[in-house]
Amino acid sequence: MAKKPVRFHLNGSEKAVFVEDGQNLLDMLRRGIGDLTPKYGCGQGTCGTCTVLIDGEPHLSCLTLAETVEGRQLTTTAGLASGNRLHALQAAFMEGFAAQCGYCTPGMLMAAKALLDRNPNPSRQEVVEAISGNICRCTGYEPIINAILEAAKSGDARHYG
Amino acid sequence: MALHRGRGFASINYPIGMNLGGDPSQALVHSNPGGKFMVALSSIDLGQGMKSVTRQIAAETLGVPVEDVYVDTADSDTGPHCMGSFASRGTHRVGNAVIQAALEARSVMLEAAAEELEVDPADLVTDGKGNIHVKGAPSKSITTAEACGAAQFKQGRTVSGRGIFLIPLSEVDPETGEMTPVSCFAHAALIVDVDVDDETGEIDVVQMNSAYELGRALNPRLVEQQLIGGAWMGMSHAAWETTEPYYPERSHGPLDFNEYLMPGPGDIAPHDIAILERPAPDGPFGGKGPGEMCANPVLPAMVNAVFNAVGVRIDELPITPEKILRGIRANGGARPPARRN
């Protein structure tokens, strides 16, 4: 199979990899680069746990062709914390018990980050809409919604990451 | 079209664990030479908090900081036997096994400390911060790490312990049918308010209020989290999820998340929970555990709420719009039962 070179930024650092024809971004990140933070849930765009940011917009990496990220800025959950300092969303998820099995968590964090980056003071309804493409089987969503609102309130959700 | 508000109630009496040939769980606890403790289990954490709660139980029993305890649930091939994480049995069965194992490990740790301090182990206490000292004489002291190190490198002891908790098989009395399958019960009561749309048959869950009695809440935030998530699962079972929509006909079953319906973040309702603590005499520190019963009362309460709203008695789950509309048509319209004040 033909391989294509692709160059992009992942969490601020430059990456250059070869991708196969038709390879999806989730597979490239996990298998090609070893960033295991985006999860594989369904592979068909219905669970949201593979969500990553491309130029700040949330995308389902399982449905994104890897070669289309040429020249773009990618952010995954691995890029949220700065050193030991957790991103405000991560801290709020931890404080608010917003994860049980944790399988949906990376996707929830990325969907929430995209929201807070463009709207630092969202309403509850806006939070619900932002995560409505993400399935959680454990928490009943309530702690996740509350954690995102808490992170927004803490005001430093935009300071880094 | 009209929306009909209805209220449903359900209460449950929930047995902890099961009794198919006896219900055992084992735990093994050992220290490493640095004084950290490992709890080996085969009791899997599905997200409900098995690791957190057994870690707390082990730390409390050993008398060491919770940071010094690791829980490993890696593999049922290499770990001690457990029946499994189901039947709401984890906290109760596994927690008791962990206490037994941790007590044995603690007594070896105290013997090792006593040998180093040249005192009687019966005079030693732990402060829960990583120190062991002579009762009433805190200056005659050794750290738990030093005691575990001495056991390993000087005394040739393993600071370790074995634990098992077993509820033995309860035979059925052939005369009376009587048996004692479980040793404790948890309880819950739940009220749910719904709006039923008599044109579309759709249900909107408006509010839930509940009270759960589950022994001592060993980690109150974990318990609350489990109850909130579990009530969502109950709601989902009641009105969304099904693998065989035309059971016993197997066709039309959903195959993936496109077709398998579950309530999303926009479908949830405010849920106020009161946690009542009535420690179980045979529970680890009095705990029984929330487990499956987080979901159970929601299903009958929702069925009752639909009946209260539009007079349709659903007797097969899930409560689909189709069943509600057929019921309304059969009754000649939405006919809520007369309300008592």
Ligand code: FES
């Ligand atoms: S794995 Fe991409 S949406 Fe489920």
Ligand code: FES
């Ligand atoms: S925490 Fe388990 S799926 Fe969300």
